[in-house]
Amino acid sequence: MKVFITGGAGFIGSHLAERLLAGGHQVLVLDNLSTGAMANIDPYLDNPSFDYRIGTVRDGPLVRELVDRCDITVHLAAAVGVRLIVEQPVHTIETNVHGTEVVLDSVSRKRKPIVLASTSEVYGKSDKIPFAEADDLVMGATTHARWAYACSKALDEWLGLAYHRDKGVPVTVVRLFNTVGPRQTGQYGMVLPTFAAQAVAGEPITVFGTGEQARCFCHVDDAVRSIEGLMLDESAAGQVFNVGSDREVTINRLAEMVREEAGSDSEILHIPYDEAYAEGFEDMQRRVPDVTKLERTLGYRPETSLEQIVSDVVAEQRAALQSA
Numbered sequence: 001m002k003v004f005i006t007g008g009a010g011f012i013g014s015h016l017a018e019r020l021l022a023g024g025h026q027v028l029v030l031d032n033l034s035t036g037a038m039a040n041i042d043p044y045l046d047n048p049s050f051d052y053r054i055g056t057v058r059d060g061p062l063v064r065e066l067v068d069r070c071d072i073t074v075h076l077a078a079a080v081g082v083r084l085i086v087e088q089p090v091h092t093i094e095t096n097v098h099g100t101e102v103v104l105d106s107v108s109r110k111r112k113p114i115v116l117a118s119t120s121e122v123y124g125k126s127d128k129i130p131f132a133e134a135d136d137l138v139m140g141a142t143t144h145a146r147w148a149y150a151c152s153k154a155l156d157e158w159l160g161l162a163y164h165r166d167k168g169v170p171v172t173v174v175r176l177f178n179t180v181g182p183r184q185t186g187q188y189g190m191v192l193p194t195f196a197a198q199a200v201a202g203e204p205i206t207v208f209g210t211g212e213q214a215r216c217f218c219h220v221d222d223a224v225r226s227i228e229g230l231m232l233d234e235s236a237a238g239q240v241f242n243v244g245s246d247r248e249v250t251i252n253r254l255a256e257m258v259r260e261e262a263g264s265d266s267e268i269l270h271i272p273y274d275e276a277y278a279e280g281f282e283d284m285q286r287r288v289p290d291v292t293k294l295e296r297t298l299g300y301r302p303e304t305s306l307e308q309i310v311s312d313v314v315a316e317q318r319a320a321l322q323s324a
């Protein structure tokens with residue numbers, strides 16, 4: 001199968017490319033290298049089954065050409081990372097909404113299947129734990145830039161599901177929950193690579209707020225295995241799937257785990273949200289996926305242990321520090 005991956009030089013996209021190539025598929029990547037990097041796809045450049053183009057998903061003629069050359073599309077290109085979203089709300093909304101419109105319009109012309117990446121952010125401030133796919137989404141006020149990301153991805157979901165219903169396009173939506181692992185950069189605010197880099201450098205580990213907020217971290221290998229599984233399952237079309245781990249950890253405990261794994265004596269420093277982000281920043285306190293539907297459909301659920309995840313990320317950050 002020939003697979004078109006938008007955002008294929010990004011963190012998740014490059015792991016998906018690697019997995020698909022190993023499985024004998026052909027891969028065509030489009031990336032504008034905004035948060036992605038050539039280094040992520042460097043290992044595949046000599047592979048005859050791999051090809052890439054540098055460009056944006058907002059370029060209609062380019063996207064149509066690449067969609068036409070492939071059997072299926074996985075749309076991962078998006079503005080991601082809480083820091084980026086808070087700092088660049090216009091860019092976030094335009095990239096996520098307009099980019100997805102272009103990609104959906106392109107696949108719909110030949111009714112080609114697409115997997116649309118969404119995010120657990122769409123559950124917003126819901127406190128009904130765990131989050132199931134049919135649950136209500138509880139958005140914050142439009143005056144808080146953070147929720148622009150959730151709303152832009154929710155709109156992507158609505159549009160994708162509308163293309164499925166109205167035009168018969170096989171669209172599958174995946175909501176990714178805090179995907180982490182090697183190649184993720186802390187540059188855009190993601191917590192685990194940030195903590196790991198701080199711990200190996202002996203710098204303070206910056207916990208925002210009380211640190212009692214919790215997340216469930218999913219190893220990128222589990223996430224791309226799930227994406228591949230859903231991509232190959234025709235019965236998944238028209239549906240939404242949570243993809244994540246359901247093991248919860250507080251950010252305070254995560255900071256301790258990272259520090260222990262790194263053998264570091266970094267101080268754990270608590271920083272108020274207003275200093276870390278913009279004034280009035282709202283965080284989600286808990287975010288746990290219900291993965292029953294994923295497990296029922298694919299026969300497995302993400303299961304890499306948090307200890308393994310922390311170990312992988314600390315090892316990568318240690319190697320980066322040593323080669324710097």
Ligand code: UDP
Nearest residue numbers: 082189190191192194206207208213251283
């Ligand atoms: N966080 C933190 N220190 C950091 C970066 C993030 O304490 O240097 C917190 C952040 O406020 C949130 C959690 O870690 O409560 C996860 O943040 P991330 O941006 O990785 O993902 P989110 O779940 O917010 O999308």
